[in-house]
Amino acid sequence: MATILIVEDEIPISELIKRNLQSVGHKCMTVFDGQSAINELDQREVDLVLLDIMLPAMNGYEVFQQIRGIPTIFLTARSSLTDKVKGLTLGADDYLVKPFEMLELLARVDAVLRRTKRESKVFKLDRLKVEFESRQVFLNEHLVECTPKEFDLLEVLVNNRNIALSRDKLLELAWGYDYVGDTRTVDVHIQKLRKKLDMEGRIKTVYKMGYRLEV
Incomplete structure (x- = not known):
């Protein structure tokens, strides 16, 4: 960082x-x-x-x-x-x-x-590696296929790691201000990220609020 x-x-x-x-x-x-x-x-x-x-x-x-x-x-x-x-x-x-x-x-x-290109373009955690410029995610050195919106959500979690984010805030940051869907979309994508990236112990549920990437 x-x-x-x-x-x-x-x-x-x-x-x-x-x-x-x-x-x-x-x-x-x-x-x-x-x-x-x-x-x-x-x-x-x-x-x-x-x-x-x-x-x-x-x-x-x-x-x-x-x-x-x-x-x-x-x-x-x-x-x-x-x-x-x-x-x-x-x-x-x-x-x-x-x-x-x-x-x-x-x-x-x-x-x-x-x-200004002074920020790291790669994030590593446990067996996970995220390359932001290429928008690629690797688990145990193997490429994991993520949808564009899954990657957007992961990027928001990484950039705000250790901070509890409400579902509404995650929608705003990952989907945009003009998104018309509901917060269940966040829950679905979180579950997919947890399963794909083996992050059940890292992406924490914050009771009655939202989620937090814990590092």
Whole structure:
């Protein structure tokens, strides 16, 4: 997974972001002001920076101008169109307005890492291997035939591993906002994935809610 620097001066928000990113396998460092972010990036390479704009002493825009070339998502309470345009014009990869849902942040992080080609294209767990670029799944080194929607659902579970997802959220992420079917579709596809990929012990049922890929 990726190495991510979180630059956020509100400690509770910083810790919440860190816990959620670590839960899906990312390595995270946290700093709380702009100069510390620059110092940290002088000492180590990271795959992505989550950068608050309203920071002590040096704002996020000023920090970004000194760290160009590193994929960056601005996190900010400033929701005006002018602020968004400024952030994206400077070259940021994305702009997320507070308050935001952690699932949305995880999805945007995944999207940026995929675009910048710094995220791993292969996921391995037990005897399972998932190759995202070729959309192929292997169990014990043997190719397993998955339907396009089975693969989409598996990808959502992998990208949000260790997070409980409701059936409605799984429909939204794997089938799309405009899907008109019901949540029983999720149950059917989950059962197929469990059987095909020998994941009965990994894809957990969350009582009265949905499912979680446990790693």
